[in-house]
Amino acid sequence: MDLEQKAERKESLWRRTWQPFFNLSVYGKFVLVLTSFLLGFILIGLHNLYFISLLKAKLTGMSSDSAVETVQGVLNATDAYMQNGAFLVAAIMIFLTITSFLCVRMLVEMLQDMTSGLQSVRRSTGDLENCQTVARIPIISKDEIGLVASEVNGIISDIQDISRFRRIIEADETTNDVYKRLAYVFQERLGLTTFVIWEINKADDTIEAVFTQPPDFESEICQMSTANLCRANRTGEMVSSTGYPGICPIFPLPDEMTHSCVPMMVGGEILGVVQFLFLYVNSAEREEHFKNSLRRARQYLNEALPVLHAKRLAQNLHQMAIRDTLTGLYNRRFLEGNINPLIAGIQRRESSMAILMADMDYFKKVNDEYGHESGDMVLKALSHILQNAVRASDLVIRYGGEEFMILLVDCHPKEFANQVAEKIRSKVEAHQFRIEGGTLRKTLSIGISEFPGDTAAFWESVKYADVALYRAKEEGRNQVVRFEPDMWTGEDY
DSSP: OOHHHHHHHHHHHHHHHHHHHHTSOHHHHHHHHHHHHHHHHHHHHHHHHHHHHHHHHHHHTOOSTTHHHHHHHHHHHHHHHHHHHHHHHHHHHHHHHHHHHHHHHHHHHHHHHHHHHHHHHHHTTTOHHHHHTOOOOOOOOOSHHHHHHHHHHHHHHHHHHHHHHHHHHHTOSSHHHHHHHHHHIIIIISOOOOEEEEEEETTTTEEEEEEEESGGGGGGSOOOSSGGGOHHHHHSSOEEOTTSTTSSTTOSOTTTEEEEEEEEEETTEEEEEEEEEEEOOOOHHHHHHHHHHHHHHHHHHHHHHHHHHHHHHHHHHHHHHHBOTTTOOEEHHHHHHHHHHHHHHHHHHTOOEEEEEEEETTHHHHHHHHOHHHHHHHHHHHHHHHHHHSOTTSEEEEEETTEEEEEEETOOSTHHHHHHHHHHHHHHHHOOEEETTEEEOOOEEEEEEEETTTOSOHHHHHHHHHHHHHHHHHTTSSSEEEOOGGGOOOSOO
């Protein structure tokens, strides 16, 4: 057995020996020490009374012929009792001193451990590794000091958990990842089994449920057409139906559940709302548990809010970089940054992709005759027609000006591209574009190429589709033309 194990065994034996004393409250320890002092003084008093009584008896029995011997015996007895009394007093005082010292030593060590732990947490603020190495304070008593140590350990544990959570979500890529982390904490650590995380988009005043627990509860949640219907979003304060039934008129389950809606606010801007739902309970313990869980949930939310805000800003900047601001369609930069994975998927599946280049006929006349605002209205309407005419897996890109690119992924059979292109062309031809002061009709010319059917190089396929588009323009516009090899006479695209 090594020295460390011997020390642990010795400390464990010491704790077991003194555990009943440590388990007393502070008042109990004080009463015990005071009682010990009183018992000590009582023993000393009884000893002195016994000695005086004995001395009185000896003096009473003295005779004249034996006075000298009796006095000498009394003196010897007096010396003996005085020595015994001194030893007794010394023993009692030593015992009380050791007991008081051990008690004070235990209290001081626990206070030092608390101070050291709190100082370590304070020094490690923002440093995950140092924060996780802060040791828990050993609790060797169940008195008020032990309760304080237990609370300090709880605070240190909460700080460590929240610090670890903050570092993890900072490394996540998207806000959806952060929402999933929050949902895991709510459910697995805090015991909150029913909740909805709502995300608010201030641009169009919409509110969307991005996470629902349990998932099949989605059909029972609040139905809101605009974010302004949410009371928590409108007021910026937590809304709870506990004690205030019917506080939220749109809550769909007022007779079955209570709810607490916590707004996620950063810098005066509300990013969303977390709605916690609880069944009606008559147990005070369960109600207190829910309150504590809700309090801790708000702590995690406060840590997550700056991260969510930063990631939403980053996502908005990214969307601004890859989307056309006028139509909301993907732009050419998005195509250049994402085409390689798309090509790799086509090659892996041994599939094909149709490339449609569409250009509105005589669009310049719209700007010249009706103004650029009318031209923008026409382009927005055209983008809606294009998006509604293709599948969700297909891509519609504003390639430049009035020219649009449509990528039909996994295009089978070959005639499918012609059918889609013809559908788009006929819809544009039949559509009445609204502009300021009236409506107008426009037509669309479309060129088609196939990757890798026409060529194994994607950008060469794009050029071929452009060539087919120019041929459609040359042959009278408002038509669909598929690329043929004889349309391209150059050696290098």
